[in-house]
């Protein structure tokens with residue numbers, strides 16, 4: 001039986017070992033494993049935005065989620081880093097390992113398509129406010145035809161935000177929930193969310209408080225542990241499992257063989 005498809009989201013936070021991810025992806029790919037990589041780039045985007053004199057601003061939403069305020073200039077910086085520097089770095093690392101990787105942003109071939117949020121509610125000094133200039137939205141439709149075409153022809157897709165709105169505008173989107181949509185719509189066997197932590201920690205940042213397993217029907221309860229950006233990952237995991245993905249693993253991307261480890265269940269397994 002052919003091994004199922006694995007969707008791997010590699011984060012963009014500090015400390016991630018992209019060379020180790022590429023080595024491991026290449027080894028698995030050469031054994032016949034079908035893979036799609038999705039990546040982030042938040043830490044580098046923050047650095048470049050500072051350097052360009054357009055420092056990042058984060059909005060705090062009612063309910064505790066935060067997001068990057070994305071005006072046109074931020075979107076362009078975001079594209080430079082995600083679709084430029086980070087995407088090409090990962091493609092290069094895979095090419096060096098002998099894998100014919102193809103990097104695409106969500107705009108290319110409308111790989112990540114969705115609804116742009118016309119109005120975004122956020123809190124400022126405890127007061128509820130609304131912004132209408134924010135270029136953000138969530139992925140609803142994945143171009144599975146294009147991804148299957150690439151996989152079928154032997155290319156490893158390396159995908160990154162931004163996404164495209166139904167009206168054809170580029171928009172910032174969360175990489176974790178985009179990866180979850182890829183996993184659901186491509187009917188993946190597993191979704192691996194690799195970042196700079198060993199998994200979901202009950203008592204962040206204490207790494208010895210790793211939660212080994214979360215039953216699928218309890219995913220939402222674990223929102224209580226997740227802080228800040230980890231909340232998006234937990235939401236992505238909940239979407240994926242509800243959408244039929246066999247398992248989601250939160251794993252560490254700072255180590256050797258990060259994909260193999262997560263597949264073996266090292267980290268937090270949601271199923």
Ligand SMILES: Nc1ncnc2c1ncn2[C@@H]1O[C@H](COP(=O)(O)OP(=O)(O)OP(=O)(O)O)[C@@H](O)[C@H]1O
Pocket residue numbers: 010011012013039040041042043175176194195196197199200201202203204225226227228229230231
């Ligand atoms: N309970 C928790 N367990 C583990 N990490 C947590 C927890 N709560 C918050 N975090 C934070 O979540 C971060 C990982 O999410 P983040 O979105 O920053 O990373 P990423 O996916 O690598 O980046 P990107 O958004 O660029 O893809 C960790 O670095 C940690 O600081």
